[in-house]
Amino acid sequence: MTERSEAPLILRVQDVRKSFGGIRAVDDCxxxxxxxxxxxxxxxxxAGKSTLFNLIAGLYxxxxxxxxxxxxxxxxxxxxxxxxxxxxxxxxxxHELRNMTVLENLVLGSKHNAGEHLTNLFFQPGLVRRDEKxxxxxxxxxxxxxxxxxxxxxxAKALSGGQKKLLExxxxxxxxxxxxxxxxxxxxxxxxxAGNLMDLIEKLRRDGRTFFLxxxxxxxxxxxxxxxxxxxxxxxxADGTPASVKANPVVIESYLGG
Amino acid sequence: MGVPARPxxxxxxxxxxxxxxxxxxxxxxxxxxxVSIVFALLALGFNLQWGYTGLFNAGIAGFFLIGxxxxxxxxxxxxxxxIGYPGHLGGFSLPLWxxxxxxMAAAGSVAALVALPxxxxxxxxxxxxxxxxxxxxxxxxxxxxxxxAGTIGIFPIPQPVEFNPPSAFLNAMVKVAIGAGVxxxxxxxxxxxxxxxxxxxxxxxREDEEATMALGKNTFLYKLQAFAIGxxxxxxxxxxxxxxxxxxxxxxxFAPAITFSVxxxxxxxxAGNLRGAIVGAFAIYGLEWLSVQLKDYxxxxxxxxxxxxxxxxxxxxxxxxxxxxxxxxxxxKKRILR
Numbered sequence: 001m002t003e004r005s006e007a008p009l010i011l012r013v014q015d016v017r018k019s020f021g022g023i024r025a026v027d028d029c030x031x032x033x034x035x036x037x038x039x040x041x042x043x044x045x046x047a048g049k050s051t052l053f054n055l056i057a058g059l060y061x062x063x064x065x066x067x068x069x070x071x072x073x074x075x076x077x078x079x080x081x082x083x084x085x086x087x088x089x090x091x092x093x094x095h096e097l098r099n100m101t102v103l104e105n106l107v108l109g110s111k112h113n114a115g116e117h118l119t120n121l122f123f124q125p126g127l128v129r130r131d132e133k134x135x136x137x138x139x140x141x142x143x144x145x146x147x148x149x150x151x152x153x154x155x156a157k158a159l160s161g162g163q164k165k166l167l168e169x170x171x172x173x174x175x176x177x178x179x180x181x182x183x184x185x186x187x188x189x190x191x192x193x194a195g196n197l198m199d200l201i202e203k204l205r206r207d208g209r210t211f212f213l214x215x216x217x218x219x220x221x222x223x224x225x226x227x228x229x230x231x232x233x234x235x236x237x238a239d240g241t242p243a244s245v246k247a248n249p250v251v252i253e254s255y256l257g258g
Numbered sequence: 259m260g261v262p263a264r265p266x267x268x269x270x271x272x273x274x275x276x277x278x279x280x281x282x283x284x285x286x287x288x289x290x291x292x293v294s295i296v297f298a299l300l301a302l303g304f305n306l307q308w309g310y311t312g313l314f315n316a317g318i319a320g321f322f323l324i325g326x327x328x329x330x331x332x333x334x335x336x337x338x339x340x341i342g343y344p345g346h347l348g349g350f351s352l353p354l355w356x357x358x359x360x361x362m363a364a365a366g367s368v369a370a371l372v373a374l375p376x377x378x379x380x381x382x383x384x385x386x387x388x389x390x391x392x393x394x395x396x397x398x399x400x401x402x403x404x405x406x407a408g409t410i411g412i413f414p415i416p417q418p419v420e421f422n423p424p425s426a427f428l429n430a431m432v433k434v435a436i437g438a439g440v441x442x443x444x445x446x447x448x449x450x451x452x453x454x455x456x457x458x459x460x461x462x463x464r465e466d467e468e469a470t471m472a473l474g475k476n477t478f479l480y481k482l483q484a485f486a487i488g489x490x491x492x493x494x495x496x497x498x499x500x501x502x503x504x505x506x507x508x509x510x511x512f513a514p515a516i517t518f519s520v521x522x523x524x525x526x527x528x529a530g531n532l533r534g535a536i537v538g539a540f541a542i543y544g545l546e547w548l549s550v551q552l553k554d555y556x557x558x559x560x561x562x563x564x565x566x567x568x569x570x571x572x573x574x575x576x577x578x579x580x581x582x583x584x585x586x587x588x589x590x591k592k593r594i595l596r
Binding site: 057059078079080083084088089091095096097098099100101103104107108109110111113114115116117118121128131132136152153155171172174175 | 450451454455456458459461462465466468469470471472473474475476477483530590592593594595596
């Protein structure tokens with residue numbers, strides 16, 4: 001930890017625990033993510049990766065330990081406040097709002113949108129109109145960026161699996177996050193689209209965003225991530241460059257296989 | 259409706275008496291319209307809670323009861339106990355408009371209190387909790403005689419406008435006018451609210467609450483608001499019911515069957531569509547009203563079964579609709595944003 005403490009960290013997870021019944025899903029897990037990086041999180045099924053993401057995003061409350069986002073301690077905060085701080089997540093299985101259009105899905109990512117407060121509707125109609133207009137413009141920009149603009153007025157349920165993954169990312173970007181947790185962003189996505197998606201992530205990283213992603217596609221992990229963290233049975237067992245992790249005997253035994 | 263029992267002569271039927279017969283029919287149709295509007299208000303409240311926000315309220319009758327009793331106690335003249343009547347709280351001889359506000363406030367704030375611990379629950383547990391709440395209220399209304407007059411009920415409740423000489427027809431038309439006016443205003447206000455960014459968040463909560471949280475929305479607050487406003491609408495339905503029926507008692511009018519009817523109305527009409535809720539209310543109550551009207555014309559052997567035939571029709575209609583048009587008569591429309 002000594003060499004890492006010099007650089008400011010965007011995310012710090014310290015001794016976090018979470019049990020479901022008798023199962024310790026996350027067990028004294030500690031890890032850190034550097035700003036403007038693409039950090040991968042790998043490990044066998046049931047290692048606790050998705051649970052850890054839910055703990056970081058505030059959807060689960062940890063049984064113990066601390067989670068820091070920059071200088072703010074975020075464990076115990078409600079999810080919507082964590083999003084407002086600039087941390088958001090996507091799901092392994094897309095959580096698209098099925099009976100709403102793609103554009104509506106995106107506009108819902110608006111932050112402090114005046115029209116979302118009941119009193120403003122009646123007492124600040126001008127502000128509501130201006131805010132809504134601004135957010136719709138922003139949503140259209142993000143749609144162009146993610147190449148979903150042709151589908152703006154389709155119901156989200158009409159999208160293909162890969163398009164839903166793009167929608168997840170687009171919607172996350174609407175909240176203007178500094179750190180995005182991506183749960184298997186390219187699972188089930190065809191290779192061309194997956195390549196485009198990872199190019200987009202690389203571009204967004206250069207613009208100053210940080211990505212922390214769970215992925216089983218070793219191609220993506222080895223070629224696109226700056227650093228890789230390996231989880232096994234609820235804790236981290238390795239942490240380093242893709243090459244060093246690939247060569248680590250403990251990782252080979254528990255995950256990568258001979 | 260004041261129709262003489264004596265068989266009329268052809269002359270009488272053709273002559274001066276015809277207008278009386280016509281107003282009798284119109285009075286009856288008026289009754290159908292204002293009772294349907296009462297159900298429409300309940301359906302609009304439930305639609306906001308379930309159709310938009312996904313909160314399955316099984317205690318509709320309870321919020322309806324609160325509104326009805328609040329109005330009855332507010333608008334009747336002081337009613338101390340007397341021989342043959344146990345009396346009830348008040349009354350306070352308040353004007354109708356004030357009673358409407360009080361009923362909405364009472365039902366709305368109780369709905370907010372009920373929502374605080376329950377809207378976090380999963381859908382099925384929310385249904386159980388609210389169903390129990392409504393039944394507890396009904397039992398309280400039956401037994402708390404000094405406030406509600408118990409099973410005897412509260413009566414007479416004054417007509418909205420007293421005519422001299424009394425006229426059932428004019429009374430019915432006044433009630434239709436009040437109901438239609440309230441319904442129209444509500445429709446406009448609710449359309450404005452549900453088609454706003456606020457309404458969009460409600461629909462997002464219905465679609466996927468976790469995802470909505472991850473988009474930075476305080477979903478609990480939205481659920482609380484939707485539940486409370488829906489409850490207030492049910493309170494307003496209670497207000498309209500009391501001033502139109504002029505008599506309330508707890509056993510029948512606020513039984514769980516009322517809640518179930520409103521569910522059917524919203525499912526048949528179209529969840530997530532305000533006009534659908536209104537269409538559903540007029541259609542489903544229309545079947546009940548028709549079955550009562552047809553009773554007089556039905557052959558003797560059908561007279562007692564027509565009530566059950568109606569239930570069978572409603573049940574079959576519901577099954578057919580759920581299979582072939584699960585989104586209801588008027589489906590939720592797609593919102594194209596510009």
